[in-house]
Amino acid sequence: MIEVPIHYWILRGLLIGVVVVTIGTAVVLVPWKELFLQLDAVVSQWPADLVRRVEEGS
Amino acid sequence: MPLIIFAAMVLALAGYLTLCFLAVKYVIMPGLVWVIAAGAVIGAVMVASSLLATLAGAGRSAARTVGPGDVNDPRWFSKAHSPFERDRAWPQYLVAQAREDVETAVRHIWARHTKVWIPAHEWVRRELPYPAAWWPLLIVLYGGLVAYTAGVVTTGLGLVSLIAVVVSVTWLVWLAAAGAARGTDTLVRRIRRASGSCPHCYHVTSLPTYRCRCGQMHRDIRPGRLGAVFRRCGCERLLPTTVLRAAAVMDGLCPRCGEPLRPGAAVLTDVRLPVFGPVSAGKTRLVFAGLEALRQHVTAAGGEFKPTDDHSRREYDMGTEVVTSNEDTTKTPAGQEPVAITVRILSGKRKGLLHVFDAAGESFADREANARMRFLDQAQGLVLVIDPFSISRVADELSTTVLDAARPAKDDPETAYNLTAQRLRDHGARLRSLAVTVVKADLLLDLPPATGLVAESDVVRTWLVDKGLENMTLAAERDFAEVRYFLVSSWTGWRATDALTAAAPLLWLAGRAGLPITEPESIGRSS
Numbered sequence: 001m002i003e004v005p006i007h008y009w010i011l012r013g014l015l016i017g018v019v020v021v022t023i024g025t026a027v028v029l030v031p032w033k034e035l036f037l038q039l040d041a042v043v044s045q046w047p048a049d050l051v052r053r054v055e056e057g058s
Numbered sequence: 059m060p061l062i063i064f065a066a067m068v069l070a071l072a073g074y075l076t077l078c079f080l081a082v083k084y085v086i087m088p089g090l091v092w093v094i095a096a097g098a099v100i101g102a103v104m105v106a107s108s109l110l111a112t113l114a115g116a117g118r119s120a121a122r123t124v125g126p127g128d129v130n131d132p133r134w135f136s137k138a139h140s141p142f143e144r145d146r147a148w149p150q151y152l153v154a155q156a157r158e159d160v161e162t163a164v165r166h167i168w169a170r171h172t173k174v175w176i177p178a179h180e181w182v183r184r185e186l187p188y189p190a191a192w193w194p195l196l197i198v199l200y201g202g203l204v205a206y207t208a209g210v211v212t213t214g215l216g217l218v219s220l221i222a223v224v225v226s227v228t229w230l231v232w233l234a235a236a237g238a239a240r241g242t243d244t245l246v247r248r249i250r251r252a253s254g255s256c257p258h259c260y261h262v263t264s265l266p267t268y269r270c271r272c273g274q275m276h277r278d279i280r281p282g283r284l285g286a287v288f289r290r291c292g293c294e295r296l297l298p299t300t301v302l303r304a305a306a307v308m309d310g311l312c313p314r315c316g317e318p319l320r321p322g323a324a325v326l327t328d329v330r331l332p333v334f335g336p337v338s339a340g341k342t343r344l345v346f347a348g349l350e351a352l353r354q355h356v357t358a359a360g361g362e363f364k365p366t367d368d369h370s371r372r373e374y375d376m377g378t379e380v381v382t383s384n385e386d387t388t389k390t391p392a393g394q395e396p397v398a399i400t401v402r403i404l405s406g407k408r409k410g411l412l413h414v415f416d417a418a419g420e421s422f423a424d425r426e427a428n429a430r431m432r433f434l435d436q437a438q439g440l441v442l443v444i445d446p447f448s449i450s451r452v453a454d455e456l457s458t459t460v461l462d463a464a465r466p467a468k469d470d471p472e473t474a475y476n477l478t479a480q481r482l483r484d485h486g487a488r489l490r491s492l493a494v495t496v497v498k499a500d501l502l503l504d505l506p507p508a509t510g511l512v513a514e515s516d517v518v519r520t521w522l523v524d525k526g527l528e529n530m531t532l533a534a535e536r537d538f539a540e541v542r543y544f545l546v547s548s549w550t551g552w553r554a555t556d557a558l559t560a561a562a563p564l565l566w567l568a569g570r571a572g573l574p575i576t577e578p579e580s581i582g583r584s585s
Contacts, residue, residue: 004123004148005290011151011228012159016113018224019217023106039095043088050084 074191081194093198094205101209105167109217112163121162124154126292135283142313144283145276147297148290152229153283160221164214171210178203236286243280243300247325251572254323255330255413255436256312257369257397262436266310266324270295277313279304301325320366320400320411327410329571330398331564332434334417334478335443336469340497340548342387344443344560345416346377347552349399351561352412354554358578362404366411370399381552394418395433403573410573414564428477435482439491439567442478442534444471444522446496451525452507464501472530479537491570492538493563494531496522500547500558511545513558518543542566554578 111119128134129144134154138144149155178199186192247264255262268276272293281287281299288296298304301324310319333341353363365371377399380387398413415437421427434440446452447466456464482489496518502508511521522531522543534541544563551560565575 003294004125005151008151008155011156012113012115014228015156015159015221015224016110018220019106019110019113022217022220039091043091046084046088 093202097202097205098209101206102213105210105214109163121159146292147284236281239281253328254319258317259315260433261314267313268308327573330413332415333441336467336474339443339445339467341443343548347381347548347560348564350378350552351554351559359576366400405575435487438571441493455507489538491540495544495563513545515543
């Protein structure tokens with residue numbers, strides 16, 4: 001195992017930190033709940049249509 | 059019968075299509091939305107994990123280490139502008155390893171996350187009879203794979219771009235730091251007129267080689283790709299990166315011959331002063347007396363004067379003993395290139411190394427021998443020693459008894475001057491300052507040929523012209539940027555207080571070369 005200089009790990013740590021912070025910020029800032037509800041609303045259209053058609057006997 | 063079979067087939071097809079329509083409309087389409095969303099999120103998470111694993115050096119994701127063995131690999135480093143290879147030291151992370159980390163991460167991401175298509179495709183061909191008939195199911199499968207791949211590519215590009223921006227910004231900060239360190243190092247040494255002159259091969263360098271304790275040579279220690287503030291040798295030892303700092307902790311070596319330089323080389327003002335003249339002109343005595351008088355001058359002004367090495371200490375001590383006890387100097391061996399007497403001088407705020415070269419007079423009487431005198435080429439100033447008793451017009455006015463007592467030089471000064479000046483021109487040397495020094499003034503001043511002669515440059519020049527050396531003085535003034543004339547006594551002039559002090563030409567030349575030596579307040583020269 002080659003002992004790499006400590007500054008390699010410091011700079012890699014900086015890059016890892018930037019990636020983690022960016023992903024973390026995206027996770028926090030994206031309105032997941034609203035997105036989920038919107039998707040759910042879109043997806044629910046088809047079963048609702050099916051139920052309505054069955055009830056109307058068409 | 060065929061009609062029944064045909065009707066059954068039409069009915070079966072109609073039923074299949076109806077089922078497909080219902081499946082697509084009420085199952086596949088609602089499910090596909092969730093599959094696409096999940097595929098994209100999973101792709102993003104996977105690519106982020108791969109990237110972080112590579113940067114963290116986890117397991118098989120770790121990038122190859124770019125170490126000291128790679129500094130001459132053209133993949134990472136352009137060829138150095140030097141006859142030597144790059145020094146074996148750890149490269150700065152941003153120079154090579156950052157690129158290797160990102161490239162490895164991209165390779166891993168591409169190899170791992172685009173391969174998901176292959177097992178999925180094989181599963182479809184193996185498990186589903188008539189795969190095309192299962193097209194509603196394939197929409198979900200391949201829709202999910204497309205979303206996964208899109209998540210991988212988008213997130214991958216985004217994160218790699220982000221890393222590229224961070225690396226670029228850090229690189230700029232690093233460049234500024236390295237540039238500032240390198241610029242300061244160069245500027246300070248230029249202001250000091252610092253250089254390192256090799257006592258063995260006479261090569262002059264502004265960039266000595268430094269040897270790590272492991273034996274590894276570092277030929278270019280300046281801030282650069284191998285480190286801005288420090289560099290790590292291949293043996294793991296941390297080394298400073300500027301010449302100013304390296305010289306404080308490591309021994310400098312000549313980059314040409316590898317021999318040790320004097321302590322302080324390339325950091326302190328470096329003044330190289332050869333003394334030349336005919337055989338028996340009094341060069342060696344002038345050097346000894348001049349250095350002793352210079353020591354007294356410097357220390358009287360509160361400065362320091364110290365020979366830097368064993369050879370210089372030995373020569374200086376021996377020379378001082380000779381001149382202070384009025385002994386005769388021994389003849390300098392002919393045919394050898396001289397080793398300089400080097401002294402470290404601290405005067406006021408200036409520190410410098412003064413190298414005084416004393417070669418045998420035979421070297422200046424013969425064109426072939428003169429051509430070997432490499433130390434002349436790098437001189438910032440020269441001292442031409444003139445024995446007044448070797449000037450024919452002076453000798454003509456004196457009795458044989460007086461001349462025998464004066465032991466005049468064998469050749470005339472003009473020959474020594476012409477040969478040396480020709481050699482300097484042939485080798486492209488810069489002819490800067492020349493101190494034309496008439497020695498043996500203690501004997502001369504009491505004799506008729508010296509009537510009106512005093513230790514002033516203009517007076518000495520006029521006297522030399524009167525005595526037939528007009529051609530030589532004119533040639534010297536044409537060849538050199540500055541010429542000054544001195545009258546000294548090497549017998550009494552080892553005292554700094556003497557009116558004919560032998561330190562005078564050295565003081566003038568040192569000042570012209572960037573090492574002005576403070577005039578002591580207490581010194582009062584006797585006349």
